[in-house]
Amino acid sequence: MSWWTQPATQTQITHGDRFWLYVTAAIIMLLLVIPTFIVVPMSFSDSQYLAFPPETWSVRWYEEYFGSRKWMRATVTSVKIGTLTTLVATPLGTMAAYALFVSGHRAARAIFMLLITPMIVPVILIAIGAFYAFGRMGLNNSITGLVLAHTAMATPLVMILITAALRSYDLNQERVARSLGASRVKAFFMVTLPQIKFSVVTAALLSFLTSFDEVIISIFISGGSNATLTKHMFAALRDFIDPTIAAISTIMVAVSTVLLLTTQFIGSKKS
Amino acid sequence: MDNTTALPISIRSLTKKYGDLFALKAVDLEIRSGEFLTLLGPSGSGKTTLLMAIAGFNHPDSGSIRFGDAEMVLTPPHKRDVGMVFQSYALFPHMSVAENVGFPLKLRGMAVTERKARVEEALDTVQLSGLGKRGIDQLSGGQRQRVALARAFVFRPRILLMDEPLSALDKKLREQMQIELKHIHRQLGVTTVYVTHDQREALTMSDRIAVINHGELAQVDTPEAIYNKPANEFVADFIGESTMLQLTQDSAGRLTFGDSVVASEAPDPSHKDWSLVIRPERLRVLAKDASAGDRHVIFSGTVTDAVFQGETAFALVKLTGGSTLVVRFGTGAVSEGSRLEAGQSVSVGLIRDDLILIPSDSAQ
Numbered sequence: 001m002s003w004w005t006q007p008a009t010q011t012q013i014t015h016g017d018r019f020w021l022y023v024t025a026a027i028i029m030l031l032l033v034i035p036t037f038i039v040v041p042m043s044f045s046d047s048q049y050l051a052f053p054p055e056t057w058s059v060r061w062y063e064e065y066f067g068s069r070k071w072m073r074a075t076v077t078s079v080k081i082g083t084l085t086t087l088v089a090t091p092l093g094t095m096a097a098y099a100l101f102v103s104g105h106r107a108a109r110a111i112f113m114l115l116i117t118p119m120i121v122p123v124i125l126i127a128i129g130a131f132y133a134f135g136r137m138g139l140n141n142s143i144t145g146l147v148l149a150h151t152a153m154a155t156p157l158v159m160i161l162i163t164a165a166l167r168s169y170d171l172n173q174e175r176v177a178r179s180l181g182a183s184r185v186k187a188f189f190m191v192t193l194p195q196i197k198f199s200v201v202t203a204a205l206l207s208f209l210t211s212f213d214e215v216i217i218s219i220f221i222s223g224g225s226n227a228t229l230t231k232h233m234f235a236a237l238r239d240f241i242d243p244t245i246a247a248i249s250t251i252m253v254a255v256s257t258v259l260l261l262t263t264q265f266i267g268s269k270k271s
Numbered sequence: 272m273d274n275t276t277a278l279p280i281s282i283r284s285l286t287k288k289y290g291d292l293f294a295l296k297a298v299d300l301e302i303r304s305g306e307f308l309t310l311l312g313p314s315g316s317g318k319t320t321l322l323m324a325i326a327g328f329n330h331p332d333s334g335s336i337r338f339g340d341a342e343m344v345l346t347p348p349h350k351r352d353v354g355m356v357f358q359s360y361a362l363f364p365h366m367s368v369a370e371n372v373g374f375p376l377k378l379r380g381m382a383v384t385e386r387k388a389r390v391e392e393a394l395d396t397v398q399l400s401g402l403g404k405r406g407i408d409q410l411s412g413g414q415r416q417r418v419a420l421a422r423a424f425v426f427r428p429r430i431l432l433m434d435e436p437l438s439a440l441d442k443k444l445r446e447q448m449q450i451e452l453k454h455i456h457r458q459l460g461v462t463t464v465y466v467t468h469d470q471r472e473a474l475t476m477s478d479r480i481a482v483i484n485h486g487e488l489a490q491v492d493t494p495e496a497i498y499n500k501p502a503n504e505f506v507a508d509f510i511g512e513s514t515m516l517q518l519t520q521d522s523a524g525r526l527t528f529g530d531s532v533v534a535s536e537a538p539d540p541s542h543k544d545w546s547l548v549i550r551p552e553r554l555r556v557l558a559k560d561a562s563a564g565d566r567h568v569i570f571s572g573t574v575t576d577a578v579f580q581g582e583t584a585f586a587l588v589k590l591t592g593g594s595t596l597v598v599r600f601g602t603g604a605v606s607e608g609s610r611l612e613a614g615q616s617v618s619v620g621l622i623r624d625d626l627i628l629i630p631s632d633s634a635q
Binding site: 172175178180182191194 | 327347349352353361363365375423426
């Protein structure tokens, strides 16, 4: 019996019957990764312009990136904002998710929906809103402003992840801990947190990525010495088509991939 | 172990409402120092609400809970010094068996060496010596139950609370654990409040049973008294098997059922309507020619079903009036008991001294 006529599952459907599904899935996956596959070779081009496929190869655009004070400063800014966003959004989102999950209050669902609106509302609206609000408060072009806006974007993600983790957790454990002599705070840190820690770490990594990859809000409210890497990239694309962008993109793809693989690895280790 | 740390629990007019619904309705309950008291009731009766109020996990709307002389209503759970076993065990999966049991000791700042000794002693009590290093996922259901128990008493709490701790175990293990829990209770001497909906479990384990229904205590008494002298129809119906016959009072004041005179007078003149509670095992199948002697109240009828169930058998007897009695008898003497057959007419008797009469109206 050839692979083609073998059953694909425990039903009668064979791999042959399923073939159209495999092809469709392959095409979709290809479309998802093609942009990345184009950017990576372009970044190793020797050409002055973005060209695909490159005619000659070099790492000069990586040298350009690492040698440029402007790019380095923007990178440091992005990492700083990403880190601060992670440090604010992770505890904040965890606390909100925990409180809403435990309270069982009638309004808990409504509050949850309200807090995750930044994920639903078009980012451009948040960017415009933040721009005007921060303008009045003098927060535009500041690290504080960017961290606040990015925290609003990252917190819903943290909340969704932590709520999912709490759903598969027996809250009676916390009650037991309390009856055995632990205060609420101690019960959380000694019993609950150790069991949802993988989700917390995943949430932290995704918070960092949310901030690090964010373009639209950064374009509106970051500038000067506090302009993010993504804002500089966008400006560079507009002003002159420079293969440095491709080099930076490749590095960002690498960073994101490593972080996502880390969360996947943590997730699989957990189960 | 010394039992000087055991404390009585005094509950006074404890009330808890959920919306318009009374979960607890002015409950008064005195739990004696060192006793094993079971809260028994159907689901939704308020038994778990009462237990959680004792543990401190819900706040009553009014009333008082005292441990000894100390008022506890406003004390948070972690300051009540109460050991608790949950139905789901709620063991901490990220800790080993020894770490689970040692958890309350660690919280109390006990030194490592002393902690180790106490944990080992507790594991010994629940017959899990040497399993301290195991992970929770390496334990069977029965072993988990024991770990949860050890963790609840290792810090020598003054009060031990258990919320249906055996309901997840299979029947055989459950019956074995009931006896074992009784032993452990005797050994520790700690005041224990146990919640169950299983009446057999309550009868097996308790010093006293508090039967609870609709947020009110229906009766608080020893297992024998609860079974033999139920205070009302609910208790009679909920504990054990029973058939209830509505009696009528004739002009001479006698309580009768059909042609049978059940009692020459009502036990309490303030009630007019009485029910006779008949336990199936109290009925005797009488010889055909039995006369209406003084010793028995006699009912006559026809056997509609005869069912053999192993150690016992039962027959359904339809009385002339239309009611059906359940007659249960042992099958120890095989030749005798299993002779009843459907269609046969029989007389069954109830010993007069053992009658259970309960008022079925409110006092006048």
